[in-house]
């Protein structure tokens with residue numbers, strides 16, 4: 235009887251520590267596997283982005299997927315606004331102006347696309363969500379590459395493009411994990 239009760243005590247302690255830490259660990263283990271697989275994702279960027287998102291500490295893996303898609307949405311919306319502002323500068327030279335216009339188009343397209351991706355993800359159409367998020371990831375790369383066409387040119391959007399790229403790569407990677415989880419059980 236004594237043994238039995240200490241066994242139950244052990245069990246409930248085990249449960250407490252396990253469930254108490256599981257959500258925190260989920261972000262860490264998810265980011266570990268994402269950054270291991272995908273060299274463009276840094277572990278620190280992944281954990282700090284996901285941890286800063288509301289309610290992420292309680293999220294399931296599928297929830298983390300939605301959170302990462304939402305982060306892309308905020309980011310592309312904000313970047314589109316920022317590019318519009320940059321384009322208001324009347325002193326812009328032709329090179330910078332034409333590149334920024336390309337970026338404005340890409341980020342304008344990204345907004346309806348990320349909304350579609352949210353719908354796709356919600357209805358478990360992961361294949362569609364994958365195509366939509368991949369398009370946004372490619373858009374960030376295209377925007378950034380535009381500024382590399384001239385030697386010595388500096389992209390004013392490097393940090394933002396990198397944020398969009400990494401957040402998209404995280405969303406794709408989490409989606410892969412969600413699909414593998416579903417297949418395994």
Ligand SMILES: *[C@@H]1O[C@H](CO)[C@@H](O)[C@H](O)[C@H]1NC(C)=O
Nearest residue numbers: 282283305308309312397401
């Ligand atoms: C975009 O994402 C980065 C990385 O998670 C974050 O630091 C930044 O605050 C985000 N910007 C917006 C407007 O959500």
Ligand SMILES: *[C@@H]1O[C@H](CO)[C@@H](O)[C@H](O)[C@H]1NC(C)=O
Nearest residue numbers: 327329330386387388389390
């Ligand atoms: C474009 O803007 C950058 C600053 O963001 C500036 O250094 C550069 O001279 C501008 N023009 C060209 C042709 O790169």
Ligand SMILES: *[C@@H]1O[C@H](CO)[C@@H](O)[C@H](O)[C@H]1NC(C)=O
Nearest residue numbers: 267268271406407408410411
């Ligand atoms: C890692 O990459 C493999 C093959 O490229 C893929 O099948 C797997 O789903 C990926 N996992 C994650 C977490 O992205």
